[in-house]
Amino acid sequence: MTQGPSPTRTSVLLTDLYQLTMVTAYQELGLEQEAVFEFFVRRMPAQRGFLMAAGLEQVLDYLEALRFDDADLRWLEETGRFKPAALRRLAALRFTGDVDAMPEGSVFFADEPVVRVTGPLPEAQLVESRLINLLNFQSMVATKAARCRLAAAQRSLADFGMRRAHGAEAALLAARACYVAGFDATATVEAGREFAIPLTGTMAHSFIQAHDDETAAFRDFARIHPRSVTLLIDTYDTVRAAHKVVELARQGLPIGAVRLDSGDLAALSREVRALLDAGGCVDTRIVASGNLDEFSIETLVNGGAPIDAFGVGTRLDVSSDAPYLDCVYKLQEFAGRPRRKRSSGKATWPGRKQVFREMTAEGRIRTDVLGLVDDDLPGRPMLQPVMRGGRRLPQPTLDEIRVHARQELETLPEECRRIVAPLSIEAHHSPALLVLTARVDLEFP
Amino acid sequence: MTQGPSPTRTSVLLTDLYQLTMVTAYQELGLEQEAVFEFFVRRMPAQRGFLMAAGLEQVLDYLEALRFDDADLRWLEETGRFKPAALRRLAALRFTGDVDAMPEGSVFFADEPVVRVTGPLPEAQLVESRLINLLNFQSMVATKAARCRLAAAQRSLADFGMRRAHGAEAALLAARACYVAGFDATATVEAGREFAIPLTGTMAHSFIQAHDDETAAFRDFARIHPRSVTLLIDTYDTVRAAHKVVELARQGLPIGAVRLDSGDLAALSREVRALLDAGGCVDTRIVASGNLDEFSIETLVNGGAPIDAFGVGTRLDVSSDAPYLDCVYKLQEFAGRPRRKRSSGKATWPGRKQVFREMTAEGRIRTDVLGLVDDDLPGRPMLQPVMRGGRRLPQPTLDEIRVHARQELETLPEECRRIVAPLSIEAHHSPALLVLTARVDLEFP
Numbered sequence A, B: 001m002t003q004g005p006s007p008t009r010t011s012v013l014l015t016d017l018y019q020l021t022m023v024t025a026y027q028e029l030g031l032e033q034e035a036v037f038e039f040f041v042r043r044m045p046a047q048r049g050f051l052m053a054a055g056l057e058q059v060l061d062y063l064e065a066l067r068f069d070d071a072d073l074r075w076l077e078e079t080g081r082f083k084p085a086a087l088r089r090l091a092a093l094r095f096t097g098d099v100d101a102m103p104e105g106s107v108f109f110a111d112e113p114v115v116r117v118t119g120p121l122p123e124a125q126l127v128e129s130r131l132i133n134l135l136n137f138q139s140m141v142a143t144k145a146a147r148c149r150l151a152a153a154q155r156s157l158a159d160f161g162m163r164r165a166h167g168a169e170a171a172l173l174a175a176r177a178c179y180v181a182g183f184d185a186t187a188t189v190e191a192g193r194e195f196a197i198p199l200t201g202t203m204a205h206s207f208i209q210a211h212d213d214e215t216a217a218f219r220d221f222a223r224i225h226p227r228s229v230t231l232l233i234d235t236y237d238t239v240r241a242a243h244k245v246v247e248l249a250r251q252g253l254p255i256g257a258v259r260l261d262s263g264d265l266a267a268l269s270r271e272v273r274a275l276l277d278a279g280g281c282v283d284t285r286i287v288a289s290g291n292l293d294e295f296s297i298e299t300l301v302n303g304g305a306p307i308d309a310f311g312v313g314t315r316l317d318v319s320s321d322a323p324y325l326d327c328v329y330k331l332q333e334f335a336g337r338p339r340r341k342r343s344s345g346k347a348t349w350p351g352r353k354q355v356f357r358e359m360t361a362e363g364r365i366r367t368d369v370l371g372l373v374d375d376d377l378p379g380r381p382m383l384q385p386v387m388r389g390g391r392r393l394p395q396p397t398l399d400e401i402r403v404h405a406r407q408e409l410e411t412l413p414e415e416c417r418r419i420v421a422p423l424s425i426e427a428h429h430s431p432a433l434l435v436l437t438a439r440v441d442l443e444f445p
Helices: A017-029 A056-065 A070-079 A084-092 A121-126 A128-152 A168-180 A189-195 A205-209 A214-224 A238-250 A265-278 A294-302 A398-410 A431-443 B017-029 B056-065 B070-079 B084-092 B121-126 B128-152 B168-180 B189-195 B205-209 B214-224 B238-250 B265-278 B294-302 B398-410 B431-443
Strands: A034-041 A098-101 A115-120 A156-159 A230-232 A257-260 A285-289 A309-312 A327-334 A353-359 A365-372 A384-388 B034-041 B098-101 B115-120 B156-159 B230-232 B257-260 B285-289 B309-312 B327-334 B353-359 B365-372 B384-388
Touching (some): A017 A084, A017 B205, A017 B214, A056 A098, A056 A384, A070 A084, A115 A121, A115 A128, A128 A156, A128 A294, A128 A309, A156 A168, A168 A189, A168 A398, A189 B017, A205 A214, A205 A230, A205 B017, A214 A238, A214 B017, A265 A285, A265 A294, A365 A431, B017 B084, B034 B128, B070 B084, B115 B121, B128 B156, B128 B168, B128 B294, B128 B309, B128 B398, B205 B230, B214 B230, B238 B257, B238 B265, B257 B265, B265 B285
Parallel strands (some): A156 A309, A230 A257, B257 B285, B285 B309
Antiparallel strands (some): A034 A115, A098 A384, A353 A365, B034 B115, B098 B115, B353 B365
C-alpha cells in the first residue's frame, strides 16, 4: 500500500555521533572481525507482567537500506571530523551481517535477547542507535496495547493517539504496534495507507460547535457520511444529546454509534444505553474515549459498563506509565571471544545466547532458560533467523504477526496477564552460560 | 543546512480520519466562514512551574506546505469514503489563514493560548492533529530541558536521548527543543545537520570491550580522534580506569574528558577528580551520564559534585515524568460568533483571546491576564502575528529563539523555577472574557 518511499525511512545520519567516531576508528584499526550484539531489556517496567516484541520489520528495512549517500558524505566532510580515507570506507559500508530475532508479537521478559546481530564490528556497531530507537518504541506500545486487549476482552479497540504521540513516526508506528497487539483499527490515516490498518473515526466537538444547534449538527453529519455515523454527544449535555439521537433515529437517520468523551463513563454509558434501548436504538453502539488506558478499561469492563468500543489515545501512544524500556544493545562476543560489561548495575551476560521456552501441558509458559546458542536444552528456541548476509529471509505479513501475537498472549500465565500488579517471569540461566560468565571475568580482570 | 526535503515534512494524511470526514462535510455544507481555533494546555503537569513554547517553526512549515497530492487523492478515492466532488475540493485546499503565537522559547502557563489559528473552517480544522502533535512534543521537551538548564546552572548540557526517543522525528525534534531551552549540544548527527546544532559524542562500552585491554582501547581512540577525546571509564572499574587515564596523560596523550556512566556519580566524580588533579590532569573534564534528569542534576550540583558536563538522555527525550501535555486545539469562534465547549471537566473559554503579561520592577512575571484580543489591558501581549494569508512573516533564527528562551527563564519567579514542587502561575480572566463566557452560555443552552 506504500506510495513512494516509506515514511519511516531515515538517513543513516539519524544516529549518535559516537557511532561514527567508533566505526571510523574500528576501520582504521582493522577491528573488523565478527561481532555479536544482542538487544534486550534489562528490567521490566512496573505494572508489566510481560513485554511484546515489535519493530523488527522496520529494523530489517533499515538494515537493508543502510548506506551513506553523497550528501551525507559531503556533510560529514564539512564537519572536519573525519579523514578522507575514513569517508571512503563509510561510502562503501553496507550491512552484510545476520540477524536472529524473536518473531514480532512474541512475549518476552527481562534479560532475554530479542534481536541478535552478527556481522563485522563496524556494521554491527553503526546500527545500534536506530535499532534501539525502533525496537524500544514499538515493543513498549505493543505491550501496553496488548494489556488493553486483555482488559477489553472481546470489545473493539481503536488507536486515537496520533496528536499526542511524539512526532510523526511515533504516531505511525504506534498505530502499527497497536494493530500487532490486537487493536482493531486506528484513526491515523497515514497508518491506514502505509500498513493497511483499518481506519476509524468519529467527529470532534468543533463540528458540533460550528453549528448553532446540536441536532442540526447530528443530522448534517449523518446525511453526508451515512455509512459510518458515530455522533459525539458530550459537547454540551450528554443525556440531553442522547434524547436528540433517539429522536433523529425515529426520523429514520442511520446512527451507528454514539461517543462519550468525558464525565463518568460508567454511569453515562448505562444511562445512555437505557435511553437508546427504550427509544428502539438497540443496535446503536456506545464508543468511549478520553484518557483511557488498560486500567480504566478493566474497571469499566469489570463494572459491566455497556461500552462496545474504546478509543484509546495519549496514554497508549506514549505508554504514559512506562514511556521507555530499559533496553540496550550490547556487545557479547568479538573476534571469537565472548565479552562482558561489568559496569555497576548494568552488567551483561556474555556470548551468543538463545532463549529456550518450556510450556505446560495446558500451553502456558512454564519457564524460560537463557542459554548459549549451542546449548542442548529442552523447549522452543525463541530466536529464529530473519536475515542472512544482509538480506532478509521471508517474513510474516502484518496480519500473520497479529495472529501470532494473539496466540502468544494465550501462553501467558495468569499472573503475567494481570492488569494491576502483575508478576513477570525471570529467565533461568543455563549451566553453560554461568560457566562462560565466570571464565570471561577471569580473562578480562 | 538542510539537504533535500526536511525530515520533518510529512504527508497531509498524517492526521486523524475524522478531520477528513469533518472537512469534507464542512465543504459540502458550505460551512466555510472564518473560524478561530486556539492551542492551549488545560492543566500543568505535576512538577512543572512553567511551560516553554516550542515547535512553531515546524507548524509554519507544515501549514505552508499543506496540500493533497495526486497519490493522496487516489488513495482516498480507493477507500470509497469520499465523493468525487469532495476529493476535488480537497485537491484545491491550501492553508490561507492567519496564525498568531507566542514566540518559541516563551514561558507560559495553563489555559493560555500559545497559538491561535484563524481561517476558513475547513482549513483551520484540518490542521488540528498535526499541529497538536508538533507543539505538544517540542513544548514538553523544551520545558524539561529548561528545567535541566536551571538545575545545571553554568555546566554544559548535551542531549544523548536519540535511542529511546519515540521514533525518528521525536529524536530530531527533541534535539531542537533541548537546544532552544539552553542545551549546548546534541549527540544526534542528523539534528546537527538539519538544525545546525553543535554535535558532541564520546565512545560506547563496546569500543572498550572490542579491545582485549582497556588501556589499549583508550590509546587507540585518542590516537585516531585526538581533537575530541572523551574516554568512557566505567566499563570494568571506574577508579582503576582513572589511574590508566592519568598514566596515558603522562605519556602525552591528549585526554579532554572522562565519562562516568554508572554507579554513585557524586562519589565517583570526587574520587576521579582527585586522581586526575593529583596526576596533573587538571584540565581533563568530567562528563556524567546515565538516567539523568533535572532532579538528579540538581542533587549532584547542590552536593558539589565536580562534574563539568551532563549527558542527558532518555528521561529528557521522552519527558519521562510527564510524557504528554494535556493540550488541545479548540474552536473558540465561528462565523463571527464566539463558541464554547462545556464538556465535563473540559470546558473552554470562548472568543479570540490574548495573554497580557505584567512584569515587576525586577523584570519578573507579576501576573498573566487572559483576555480578549480587543481588551485594553496593561502588560505585554504575548501572542504576535507569525503568519498572514498562509505565508509566514519573518521568523527568528534558532539561535535567536535560544536567546529569547534564556531571557524568558530569567522572568520566572523563584517558585516557578524550583525543580522540586514548583508553583505555577494561574492566569486571571479579564472582565470582558467573563462577560462573554456568560453570554455564550445563554446563547447555546
